[in-house]
Amino acid sequence: MKxxxxxxxxxxxxxxxxxxxDMLDELSSVPxxxxxxxxxxDGFQKEAKDMLKHAKGTTTLAFIFKGGVMVAADxxxxxxxxxSSQSVKKIIEINPYxxxxxxxxxxxxxxxxxxxxxKCRLHELANKRRISVSGASKLLANMLYSYRGMGLSVGxxxxxxxxxxxxxxxxxxxxGRLKGDxxxxxxxxxxxxxxxxxxxxxxxxxxxxxxxxxRSIYHATFRDGASGGVASVYHVGPEGWTKxxxxxxxxxxxHYYPVAPATAEQVMEEATAE
Amino acid sequence: MTKQHANWSPYDNNGGxxxxxxxxxxxxxxxxxxMSTGYSILSRDYSKIHKLAxxxxxxxxxxxxxxxxxxxxxxxxxxIYQHQHNKQMSCPAMxxxxxxxLYFKRFFPYYAFNVLGGLDEEGKGCVFTYxxxxxxxxxxxxxxxxxxxLIMPFLDNQLKSPSPLLLPKQDSNTPxxxxxxxxxxxxxxxxxxxxDIYTGDRLEIMILKADGIKTELMxxxxx
Numbered sequence: 001m002k003x004x005x006x007x008x009x010x011x012x013x014x015x016x017x018x019x020x021x022d023m024l025d026e027l028s029s030v031p032x033x034x035x036x037x038x039x040x041x042d043g044f045q046k047e048a049k050d051m052l053k054h055a056k057g058t059t060t061l062a063f064i065f066k067g068g069v070m071v072a073a074d075x076x077x078x079x080x081x082x083x084s085s086q087s088v089k090k091i092i093e094i095n096p097y098x099x100x101x102x103x104x105x106x107x108x109x110x111x112x113x114x115x116x117x118x119k120c121r122l123h124e125l126a127n128k129r130r131i132s133v134s135g136a137s138k139l140l141a142n143m144l145y146s147y148r149g150m151g152l153s154v155g156x157x158x159x160x161x162x163x164x165x166x167x168x169x170x171x172x173x174x175x176g177r178l179k180g181d182x183x184x185x186x187x188x189x190x191x192x193x194x195x196x197x198x199x200x201x202x203x204x205x206x207x208x209x210x211x212x213x214x215r216s217i218y219h220a221t222f223r224d225g226a227s228g229g230v231a232s233v234y235h236v237g238p239e240g241w242t243k244x245x246x247x248x249x250x251x252x253x254x255h256y257y258p259v260a261p262a263t264a265e266q267v268m269e270e271a272t273a274e
Numbered sequence: 275m276t277k278q279h280a281n282w283s284p285y286d287n288n289g290g291x292x293x294x295x296x297x298x299x300x301x302x303x304x305x306x307x308x309m310s311t312g313y314s315i316l317s318r319d320y321s322k323i324h325k326l327a328x329x330x331x332x333x334x335x336x337x338x339x340x341x342x343x344x345x346x347x348x349x350x351x352x353x354i355y356q357h358q359h360n361k362q363m364s365c366p367a368m369x370x371x372x373x374x375x376l377y378f379k380r381f382f383p384y385y386a387f388n389v390l391g392g393l394d395e396e397g398k399g400c401v402f403t404y405x406x407x408x409x410x411x412x413x414x415x416x417x418x419x420x421x422x423x424l425i426m427p428f429l430d431n432q433l434k435s436p437s438p439l440l441l442p443k444q445d446s447n448t449p450x451x452x453x454x455x456x457x458x459x460x461x462x463x464x465x466x467x468x469x470d471i472y473t474g475d476r477l478e479i480m481i482l483k484a485d486g487i488k489t490e491l492m493x494x495x496x497x
Contacts, residue, residue: 036284036382048383075439079405082423087437087446088411106409111377150381230439246441 045151057226059188060090060101061196061216062157062168064181067206069159069166069236071099072213074188074221074249075229077106086229095120097240098136098160103186104153104173112154116140133160133167137177145175155185161236188220188227195219206235210244218256221249285337285385286311289472290322291421292333293459294391295433296399296414300452301482303391304459305333305419306467306494308475318475318496325487327352330368330392331480335419336406337385344384347375365392369402369410376408383407387418397484399447412438414446421466421473428462452481460492467494 038044060073073090076083090102092113100116102109119139123131131139137158144154154173161167170178170185182200184192195216204212210233217231231252233244247255292305309320323333324345332348334341351371355363363371369390376384383406390402403416414435417425436444448455459479467474474497479490 034379034382045381075437077409084405085403085411085413087413087439088409089439105407107373107377107380107405107407110373110409111380152380230437232439232441243441246437246439248437248440 042149057224058090058103058186059184059192059217059220059224059227060103060157060186061182061184061189061192061213062101062159063183063196063200063209063213064166064168065200065202065204065209067204067209067235067237068161069168070209070213070233071101071157071159071236071241072217072231072233073101074217074227074231076221076227078226083228088229089232091232091234093241094136094158094160095130097130097162097236098133098158099234099236099241100140101157101159101185103155108152108154108173109156112140112143112152113156115143130162132162132164133158133169134162134164134179136160137167137169137171141171141175141177144171144173148173148175157183157185159236161238161240166236184216184220186220186227188217188224191220191223192216206244210235214245214247214252215256218249218252222253286339287336287385287420288316288338289420290335291417291419291425291463291466291470291473292322292335292387292389293417293425293429293462294333294389294401294415295429295450295455295459296391296401296447297450297452297455298447299393299397299399299483300455301331301391301393301399301401302452302455302459302479303331303333303389303482304463304477304479305335306421306463306473306475306477308473309338310472313471315475321478323478323480325480326368326390327362327365327392329394329482330363330365330390331482331487332372332388332390333418334386334388336387340384341386344372344375344386344388348372351375364395365390365400365402366394366412368392369400369412372402372404373408373410376404376406380407387422389416389418391480392482393484399482412446414448419473421463421470424466424469425462428465429458432458452483456481456490463492463494 057078062071075088077085077088092100094100094117100113120131152173156171158169170183199212213233221227230246232246234241235244289310294303305322309317325331388404394400401416402410404410415429415433433448435446438446463477474494477492481488
C-alpha cells in the first residue's frame, strides 16, 4: 500500500526549472510557476505590481452567532483610482457548506480559493468524509506560506459548518491563520468593525444578524472610496450556506436615510417680456 | 553605492482598445487596428481579435508579443481539449482556462488586458473581463485597453444592467438588438479615437451568433 507522503514533501515551489507542461500537472501538489530570470527578484516584482495595478480594495466581514455564521462583502474592484468593476463576487462558494471571502488581489484570491475547492473535494474522495473548516483553512494557510515574500496579496476568511459546529478562520498571504468569531478584512474594515462591534450580540436571530451584516457593509462603502457596489449577505447553517440578500448600496442609503420631500417656500415666477 | 537599475524592460505597451457587448443571442467583439510603441505607430492594420473556438473570441490589448504568446498557449490547449473530448470548448470553459493560464504567470505576468466574448451553453451572449493576472467575472459588456476609461462610463450610462449579485437574480445581458449594439460600438470607438492617441485607424467588429461569425470594418481617424 502506497503511503500518502504529500505532507512530507517540501513545500518550496521549483524555481526556474519547472517543466513546460506545468498546467497539466496535478493541481493538488504545489503548482510550479514561471519565474523571471532577473538578478533582482523583489525589485522586479514590485515594478510589475505597480505597473499592473491589479484589482483590490474592499470590505468583507464574517461573524459567528447563535444561528451559525454570517458572511458579508461589498463588490467593488479598483485598479489604482479607476473602478474596474462594481460586480465582483467576493464571497466565493468553495463547496455547499463552506464559503471564502476575497480581499486583496482579486486574481490571487480567486485562484487560491478555486485551488482550495479542488483540494477539499480530493480530501472528501480520499477520506469519504467532508473536510473540516479547520483543515481547509490550514491547507490554504500552508499553501500561502510557501509563497511568502513573493508578493501575493490575500486576506481571506474561511467560514463553514462542520462536525464541531460553526467555524471561522482568518488566513492571509503571510501564512497567518487565526481562529475567531468576528473578523472584518479590507480597506473598509475599520468602518465595518465600528458598526459590527457596537451592534453584535451572540443571541441574535438570523434576520437581526443579516441586517447587522448588511448595515456594516453599507457604512463601510459610505466612507471608504475603495468599497461599493452591491452588499451581499450569506448565512452558513448546519445544512450549508444560503444567500440571504444582495442590495445595491446606493439604494440602501435612501432606505436607511430617506429624503423628506422639501417644501418650496418661494416660487420663482416666469419672467415676462418687458 | 548607488543601486544599478535595469535599463531594459521585458514589457512594452502597444496600446489599443477592445470592447465587447453581450446580447440575448449574439455577442459583439470589437477592437481598433492600431499598434503603437511610444509615440510611433507600428501598424495601422493589426488585428487584436482572435477566434479561439466556434463560440469563444478573445480580444486583447496591451503588449502584443505577450498577447501572441497567450493566444498560442490557448490555441494548443483547445486543440488538446478537442482531442480528449471530441467537441469544442464552450465560452465559460474557455474563460476559466484563460484565467488559469494568466495566473500561472503570476510572477512574470502576461501584460495583456483581455476581453473574452462568445455564446454560453444556452446560446446567450456572454462577455468575460480580466485583469492582467487572471481575475475574471462574467459581465454584460466590457472594455479594456488605453481607451477603456473613456468608453466604460458611456457604456455604463447606455447599457447599465442590474448587477448579477442582486437578489433576486437578474439577467445582465443587454436588451439591445444586434444592429443597435453594433451602432453603439461604432459610436463609442469614434469618440474614443478623438481623445485617445493610441486608438484609431480602423475598427474591426466581430459579431458572433449561433450560425456563425460575421466581420465588419469601419474606418476611424488616422491622426
